[in-house]
Amino acid sequence: MEWNQYKAWELIGFLAKKEVSSREITESVLKRIEERKQINAYISVLKESALQAAAQTDEQYRTGQIDKKHLIAGIPIAVKDNICYKNNRTTCGSRILEQFIPPYNAFVINRILEHRGIIIGKTNMDEFAMGSSTETSFFGPTLNPADTGCIPGGSSGGSAAAVADSQAILGLGSDTGGSIRQPASLCGCVGMKPTYGLVSRFGLVAFASSLDQIGGFTRDVKDMSLLLNVIAGHDKKDSTSVDRPVPDYFSGIGQLNIKGIKIGIPREYFIEGMDKEIKERIEKVIKLLEKEGAIIEETSLPHTEYAVADYYIIAPAEASSNLARYDGVKYGYRSKSEESANNLIQMYFNTRKDGFGPEVKRRILLGTYSLSSGYYDAYYLKALKVRTLIKQDFEKAFKKFDVLLTPTSPTPAFRIGEKIKDPLQMYLSDIFTISTNMAGIPGISLPAGNNSKGLPVGVQLMAGPFEEKKLLQISYALEQIIKDKV
Amino acid sequence: MEYESVIGLEVHVQLNTKSKIFCNCSTQFGRTPNTNVCPVCMGLPGVLPVLNKEVLNKAVMAGLALNCTIADFSKFDRKQYFYPDLPKNYQVSQYDLPICIKGYVDIKTNSQSKRIGITRVHMEEDAGKLIHSEKPGSDFSLVDYNRTGVPLIEIVSEPDLSLPEEAVVYLNLLRNRLRYVAVSECNMEEGSLRCDANISIRPKGQKELGTKTEVKNMNSFKAVEKALKYEIKRQISAVEKKERIVQETRLWDSEKEVTISMRSKEEAHDYRYFPEPDLVPMVIDRQVIEGIKKNMPELPDLKAERYVKEFGLTHDDAEIITFEKEMALFYEECVKIHRNYKSVANWLRSEVMQYLNRNNKAITDMKDLKPANLAKLIKLVDDGIITGKIGKELVIEIIEKDIDPAVLIEKKGLKQVSDEGAIEKIVDEVIKENPDAVEKFKSGKTGILGFLVGQVMKKSQGKANPAIVNKLFEQKMK
Numbered sequence: 015m016e017w018n019q020y021k022a023w024e025l026i027g028f029l030a031k032k033e034v035s036s037r038e039i040t041e042s043v044l045k046r047i048e049e050r051k052q053i054n055a056y057i058s059v060l061k062e063s064a065l066q067a068a069a070q071t072d073e074q075y076r077t078g079q080i081d082k083k084h085l086i087a088g089i090p091i092a093v094k095d096n097i098c099y100k101n102n103r104t105t106c107g108s109r110i111l112e113q114f115i116p117p118y119n120a121f122v123i124n125r126i127l128e129h130r131g132i133i134i135g136k137t138n139m140d141e142f143a144m145g146s147s148t149e150t151s152f153f154g155p156t157l158n159p160a161d162t163g164c165i166p167g168g169s170s171g172g173s174a175a176a177v178a179d180s181q182a183i184l185g186l187g188s189d190t191g192g193s194i195r196q197p198a199s200l201c202g203c204v205g206m207k208p209t210y211g212l213v214s215r216f217g218l219v220a221f222a223s224s225l226d227q228i229g230g231f232t233r234d235v236k237d238m239s240l241l242l243n244v245i246a247g248h249d250k251k252d253s254t255s256v257d258r259p260v261p262d263y264f265s266g267i268g269q270l271n272i273k274g275i276k277i278g279i280p281r282e283y284f285i286e287g288m289d290k291e292i293k294e295r296i297e298k299v300i301k302l303l304e305k306e307g308a309i310i311e312e313t314s315l316p317h318t319e320y321a322v323a324d325y326y327i328i329a330p331a332e333a334s335s336n337l338a339r340y341d342g343v344k345y346g347y348r349s350k351s352e353e354s355a356n357n358l359i360q361m362y363f364n365t366r367k368d369g370f371g372p373e374v375k376r377r378i379l380l381g382t383y384s385l386s387s388g389y390y391d392a393y394y395l396k397a398l399k400v401r402t403l404i405k406q407d408f409e410k411a412f413k414k415f416d417v418l419l420t421p422t423s424p425t426p427a428f429r430i431g432e433k434i435k436d437p438l439q440m441y442l443s444d445i446f447t448i449s450t451n452m453a454g455i456p457g458i459s460l461p462a463g464n465n466s467k468g469l470p471v472g473v474q475l476m477a478g479p480f481e482e483k484k485l486l487q488i489s490y491a492l493e494q495i496i497k498d499k500v
Numbered sequence: 501m502e503y504e505s506v507i508g509l510e511v512h513v514q515l516n517t518k519s520k521i522f523c524n525c526s527t528q529f530g531r532t533p534n535t536n537v538c539p540v541c542m543g544l545p546g547v548l549p550v551l552n553k554e555v556l557n558k559a560v561m562a563g564l565a566l567n568c569t570i571a572d573f574s575k576f577d578r579k580q581y582f583y584p585d586l587p588k589n590y591q592v593s594q595y596d597l598p599i600c601i602k603g604y605v606d607i608k609t610n611s612q613s614k615r616i617g618i619t620r621v622h623m624e625e626d627a628g629k630l631i632h633s634e635k636p637g638s639d640f641s642l643v644d645y646n647r648t649g650v651p652l653i654e655i656v657s658e659p660d661l662s663l664p665e666e667a668v669v670y671l672n673l674l675r676n677r678l679r680y681v682a683v684s685e686c687n688m689e690e691g692s693l694r695c696d697a698n699i700s701i702r703p704k705g706q707k708e709l710g711t712k713t714e715v716k717n718m719n720s721f722k723a724v725e726k727a728l729k730y731e732i733k734r735q736i737s738a739v740e741k742k743e744r745i746v747q748e749t750r751l752w753d754s755e756k757e758v759t760i761s762m763r764s765k766e767e768a769h770d771y772r773y774f775p776e777p778d779l780v781p782m783v784i785d786r787q788v789i790e791g792i793k794k795n796m797p798e799l800p801d802l803k804a805e806r807y808v809k810e811f812g813l814t815h816d817d818a819e820i821i822t823f824e825k826e827m828a829l830f831y832e833e834c835v836k837i838h839r840n841y842k843s844v845a846n847w848l849r850s851e852v853m854q855y856l857n858r859n860n861k862a863i864t865d866m867k868d869l870k871p872a873n874l875a876k877l878i879k880l881v882d883d884g885i886i887t888g889k890i891g892k893e894l895v896i897e898i899i900e901k902d903i904d905p906a907v908l909i910e911k912k913g914l915k916q917v918s919d920e921g922a923i924e925k926i927v928d929e930v931i932k933e934n935p936d937a938v939e940k941f942k943s944g945k946t947g948i949l950g951f952l953v954g955q956v957m958k959k960s961q962g963k964a965n966p967a968i969v970n971k972l973f974e975q976k977m978k
Contacts, residue, residue: 217547
């Protein structure tokens with residue numbers, strides 16, 4: 015087995031016992047990236063700085079400067095390219111930021127560096143995280159490692175593919191409507207979106223500020239708890255980051271007995287026309303849980319049917335505002351045509367026309383429209399009210415259930431090009447993941463085996479706000495059951 | 501037909517916090533362009549705003565100074581428009597839940613008091629500054645982002661003002677009250693106070709308002725008055741010519757002294773306000789408000805009341821001395837040294853304020869005017885060491901230079917002479933030289949005494965104690 019195939023918690027054990035060096039692990043990962051270039055998981059591979067950091071970490075291991083508080087020392091991690099890493103370009107998969115180099119680190123980058131993680135590269139993504147297939151990237155689509163004719167999901171398709179394909183040990187992504195969980199499901203790895211406010215958004219290039227949340231990709235639940243220990247916690251620089259004590263998610267991960275755990279199955283997540291094999295797999299998982307003594311009960315989240323429509327009012331509205339700053343005046347791409355040089359308004363038009371792709375433009379227009387005077391009350395304000403109803407559905411459900419269980423995605427990975435011309439079909443890819451963002455609650459996608467074509471299927475668990483510890487423990491228990499039986 | 505004008509003002513005031521509203525950058529004025537900036541105020545990708553608590557405190561103070569109700573719950577919104585001086589192409593401002601609402605101030609014109617309603621006071625960030633090259637044929641403009649993110653409050657008045665003169669009185673009052681609570685320097689020339697006006701006219705007695713225009717780009721109180729006068733005249737003459745007033749924004753051209761149409765209502769921005777998702781709503785704690793109230797500097801009306809009660813000043817004196825904060829503080833320093841409250845008030849109102857008016861100066865401009873020096877001078881007069889006449893001659897030197905009056909009169913030999921023998925000599929001389937006047941006095945025309953005393957003062961270079969001079973004349977001319 016190659017070093018790049020191990021989990022982080024295994025490698026940390028080997029590193030501590032000096033059975034492997036960070037340099038060897040990093041080289042192994044870099045070799046894999048090189049071999050699997052066609053997957054296009056990365057926009058930037060940071061070979062030099064990663065090898066340098068690995069060598070430095072090895073030296074620190076050797077001289078005893080690494081201790082238990084360095085949770086991921088020497089472990090290569092892939093970072094989605096909308097998370098700012100100082101002095102390295104951060105493109106958001108867009109032409110408009112193709113050459114943008116931030117002079118600051120995102121909060122999560124600082125945390126990774128404090129824990130001596132090795133940032134191996136910046137991963138591909140749908141442009142400004144708008145998409146469910148990573149096809150809207152200016153840098154070309156990422157391919158699904160399980161079937162290179164398929165998309166990896168999105169928008170964090172690069173990180174999902176990298177972690178699933180041994181091109182990184184850990185990965186970071188962002189999830190606004192399912193952008194971590196859906197690609198994790200389609201690529202066959204673990205992906206988690208924490209509670210809104212648990213992980214600082216400072217340095218995450220905003221798509222929809224009230225929905226965006228940074229989370230991780232890992233190969234198992236144990237690694238996810240380790241990664242969450244690294245990135246969770248209050249940040250003064252993010253006013254929406256919540257100041258509350260963060261538990262140790264890693265310790266005691268396996269101590270929960272699934273017996274007696276109450277799991278709700280919202281009927282709205284088993285819709286007509288959903289993929290039959292996915293339905294069957296999820297039903298099988300439910301049966302296994304029941305057999306292990308979990309209390310399974312059907313329940314209802316009655317406002318689920320409005321979630322996608324609601325999301326496509328709120329997210330584009332915020333996006334239209336967040337993306338207004340890309341105008342060619344201060345940084346990023348600027349149209350240099352003669353027309354642009356002579357007239358400010360033309361410069362704005364041409365810069366944004368050339369700099370943004372069609373999906374981003376579509377959402378900017380949607381959002382600009384719904385915030386316009388005369389439409390605000392009918393669209394945005396109404397959407398906020400619906401959002402409250404969706405949130406209340408969950409509040410009610412979590413009074414009764416420890417977690418809710420659903421499929422992550424209504425379909426397995428689809429063919430490249432299959433939905434890119436049909437935005438509505440593409441938007442429905444997130445039908446099962448959007449509600450958690452609307453409610454601000456945590457959600458995790460776990461691999462539940464492959465379908466008959468060998469494409470991964472994911473199962474999603476959701477919990478109440480800041481219930482990540484419980485969610486991870488239940489996920490771990492479920493992971494063990496699936497591993498043995500599915 | 502007779503018309504009346506209706507005016508409402510929107511006043512932007514820079515709060516004098518050390519750092520900007522959403523980042524740690526300095527707010528210092530006049531620095532090298534683009535040096536007071538950071539990723540946050542430059543709106544770089546991925547950065548987030550964090551509210552400077554001092555801004556909230558000062559906005560609350562301003563609201564309290566304008567008799568406003570402070571909101572229990574307030575939030576920020578984004579006001580969106582594209583302009584190169586606005587790095588994010590939206591301004592973080594407040595839309596439907598401003599921090600302060602429903603206040604008022606009482607203005608006085610021609611000794612009549614009038615209450616002007618304050619609709620709202622809200623917080624927002626300032627934009628940068630575009631610098632257009634003045635060279636002909638130049639094809640670029642530069643942007644200075646130093647001002648970006650400097651905290652502002654916008655104070656919106658009700659349309660309760662009727663005359664341009666009232667608008668100026670209102671502005672002055674606003675300025676004084678905000679300076680009193682030390683939330684802003686309110687310097688219109690430096691741009692820390694800016695004013696836009698909404699103006700309409702209507703036939704006298706009509707209830708409903710006419711179509712308003714908004715006038716911008718007025719850079720001094722005088723410009724406000726001139727621009728309002730011009731705009732009212734323009735609207736009246738338009739209506740008289742049966743033209744329709746269009747709702748529009750107009751710019752004041754201070755050189756040509758006219759207002760020029762900038763954009764009509766149809767071209768007006770749709771700002772697409774929506775709640776700022778990067779900042780959490782503010783729940784305002786009543787106890788915090790009480791704390792701010794307690795620690796707030798005394799406002800002018802309360803101060804005036806106290807001067808009447810504690811110092812026995814007339815209402816008129818108290819009001820005039822407390823009108824400007826610096827004058828009031830100067831007065832308080834003076835009376836610490838010389839406790840003749842009324843006398844100090846008189847000297848300030850007559851000598852000092854007249855000097856300032858004459859020279860178009862503010863008390864803060866007189867860096868060498870020290871309360872101790874002035875108080876000592878007044879005390880010298882009140883104690884009879886020098887005459888009032890000499891005191892008034894010396895006061896200008898005291899205003900302009902940092903000089904101890906005791907040293908000054910010593911040097912000039914101006915000490916009052918109260919030695920009866922010495923004065924008697926001069927009185928005798930004057931009686932001898934002016935027999936006609938003496939006769940007149942004796943025949944009952946006692947008014948001539950002033951002339952005789954004046955002669956003595958002249959001969960003594962003003963140093964003779966006037967009380968003794970009077971006494972001696974009366975004794976000698978009986």
